[in-house]
Amino acid sequence: MNSVSAPSDGPAIKKIWLASYPDGVPAELPPLEHVSLAELLEESCARYADRLAFTSMGKSITYRDLDAQTRKIGAWLQSLGLKKGDRIAVMIPNVLQNPIAVYGILRAGFVVVNVNPLYTPRELEHQLRDCGAKAIFALENFAHTVEQVLAHTDVRHVIVTSLGDMLGLKGHFVNFIVRKVKKLVPAWSIPGHRRFMAVLDEGARLPLKPVDLTSSDIAFLQYTGGTTGVAKGAILTHANLLANQLQLLLWLAAAYGNKTRPAVLTFVCALPLYHIFALTVNSLMGMSLGGHNVLIANPRDIPGFVKELGKYKFDLFPGLNTLFNALMNNPEFAKVDLSRTLTLAGGMAVQRPVAERWQKMTGSWITEGYGLSETSPVASANRFDSPDFTGTIGLPITGTDFDIRDEDGNSLSLGDVGEICVRGPQVMAGYWKQPAETAKVMTADGFFRTGDMGFMDERGYTKIVDRKKDMILVSGFNVYPNEIEEVAAMHPGILEAAAIGVPDVHSGEAVKLFIVKKDQALTEAEVKAHCIANLTNYKRPRFIEFRTELPKSNVGKILRKELRN
CATH class of the missing domain: 3.30.300.30 (ANL, C-terminal domain)
Known part of the structure; x- marks a missing residue:
């Protein structure tokens, strides 16, 4: 068991939001049950072996499959002679190879660096150079971008995957369409690269050596602009992410206070897994619960997305205001049954007209939350049982403190607008190799200065009114x-x-x-x-x-x- 605590120096915070908590949700976070995300994965794979873990393009893998495939990836990476804590980049959209690579990296004792596959060479080079990545997993559609920057980075191992990998016989057809018909794979040449499927074959013959991971070890470098435009790696430890998924589980439990929770929860995973929201809310929370994540590779294809929604009974749907709006503007969406679905929104403000229309079409409200890469990401959320749309970012979740402060760092009264400052076990350890930037956003008493301006009302709900920066x-x-x-x-x-x-x-x-x-x-x-x-x-x-x-x-x-x- 690993105890989680947040710094408690400085002025006492009056936690008025606790009076608004759902029944059964604790004020403080209990001790973590796992030391690392690797341990959590291994336990879930053993406990839920026969359940579906991820589905992509009609192909599913069970938790037993996930255990086997991630073991192979981890063993192969260890055979390269990399050392614990080395950074490995993942530049793959929402297909099965993403979670397999990510969890394989974590099991091997390395650090995952998520990369937006659509980055330009300039953006990719900055991130790879900054984190010092030694290897990268990339979808072949973006290999031409990787090729252009390799010489200027520390990357020595490139693993390339195709969209059809992991799809069996269907995969050959998918790859033909992607490469030859749609011409979505620009020409590339990376001498010495390895193919994803070959890596799995080789890894199957290698042992995965146990790694002594601690909760304070780095799990992810999650790149963000922070409060400026230069991308910085938010250092997220195993404890940060384990804490945030546990906070979410406690909040979710309250949603089923008066109704039976399905034996297996099915998640819509439309947000990209390289984004912190989907990583924690979909992948990590799904894994903790033995849930089933249906990966949507291209949510911009709204007709295709709507068709996929019609194939399953979904229980959780994390998304963004823009995504919900786009879905409702598709005439076929009205036929989709989301009556039992809990809809979670983050990333941007939910507009009241969108929330009201969603409630009318699906029978459920959008539950808005708030967070940042630096907070793993969820810092606050509305109650799932709220009878209305609040127009706020909700209440600080379990174990999390909010304080609204002025320019001089003084706490403000209820209703006064100031900078939203967050303290809790999910707050990052700092920015990677950026002590000066870390000092700008972390206060002496352990609060992270978000750069968002807002106020808290007498019930403990916070409303964002502006951004401090020009972001x-x-x-x-x-x-x-x-x-x-x-x-x-x-x-x-x-x-x-x-x-x-x-x-x-x-x-x-x-x-x-x-x-x-x-x-x-x-x-x-x-x-x-x-x-x-x-x-x-x-x-x-x-x-x-x-x-x-x-x-x-x-x-x-x-x-x-x-x-x-």
């Missing part, structure tokens, strides 16, 4: 103006640039870029082409506006606030 939120992903502006400045035809977020009906916000030309012949098309080459899709400016000058302060700082106004 833009596009479909639940953080976009930092600094990064967009830095990329713009790389173009020889741009003199100055400023990026802001503007309202967007589909993604919540979209990026708008203001530009002062250096080359008067510069066109919008040229700017967009430059951004496509250097920024992943959700970061790219949707709107470009050319100006003769940008508003500045008396010291020459560009005033984004004036551009927003």
Whole structure:
């Protein structure tokens, strides 16, 4: 048993939210039952061996299969001579190879570095160099990106997988369609790379050596902009993630206080597993419960997604406001039975019209929560049994403290707007090799300064009203103006640039870029082409506006606030 505690120095926090807790939900987190995520996986695989763990594109694997395949991956990685704590990157979307690779890495004693498969070479190179990854698992669709940056990184081992791997005979057909018909695999050449299926074959003949993992060992480096635009790795320990999934289990138990919980919970896994929300809420919580995660490889294909939803009886559906809105705009969605489904939302604010329409169509409310990569991610949530949509981010979950503070770090009164600060066992250990950045966001008494501005009401519910920084939120992903502006400045035809977020009906916000030309012949098309080459899709400016000058302060700082106004 591993005890979890949070720093308790500093002023006492009056936990008024506890009075609003559901019956049976404890105020403090009990001791953790496992030391590591690897131990949790091994226990779940033994306990739930015959249950389905993951399904992708019609192919399912049981917990017994998951145990066997992750053992092979872990044994093969250990045979490379890597040492405990070495970083291994995973650049794979929601297909079976993702959880197999991730849990194989963890069982072998290494650290997982999740990578967005859609990253440009510039973005990928920064992340791989920063974390010092020694190996990378990548889907072949993105191998051309990996190829372009390898020489500038510490990566020495590249494992490439195809979409059809793990799908049996059907996989050959899938790979033919992906490569030859849809032409989704750009040409690439990485000498010495290994194929995922060959790695499994080789790993089957190797022993998985036991690793002495502790709860304070690093499990994931989860990259985020933090409070600036430069991507930093949030250090998430085994204890951080074990604590957060236990907090979620306690919260979930209250949802079934007055009704029978199904013997096996089935999850919709539409959010990408490389995102912290799906990693914890889908993968880790699902594994703890012996649940079944149905992986949606491409949730943007709404007709295909709706068809998949119709095949199963789902119990939990974590998602985003934009995703729920898109589904409801598909005429076939009305036929899907989600009457027993608990819908969880995070990543961005849920709009009341979307919540009300969802309730009307499915019979259940969207339960909104709040968190960040730095909090593993869930820090607060609304009650599952709430009879209405609250429009807030809910209550701090078990073992978590919220404090609303002013610029000087003083606690504010109820109803006063300040920075939301979070303390709890799920809060990261800091930013990877960034002590100065860590110091900016961590207080002496153990609170993480989120950069979000809000207030707490007399019941303990918190409402976000603004963001302290200029961060833009596009479909639940953080976009930092600094990064967009830095990329713009790389173009020889741009003199100055400023990026802001503007309202967007589909993604919540979209990026708008203001530009002062250096080359008067510069066109919008040229700017967009430059951004496509250097920024992943959700970061790219949707709107470009050319100006003769940008508003500045008396010291020459560009005033984004004036551009927003």
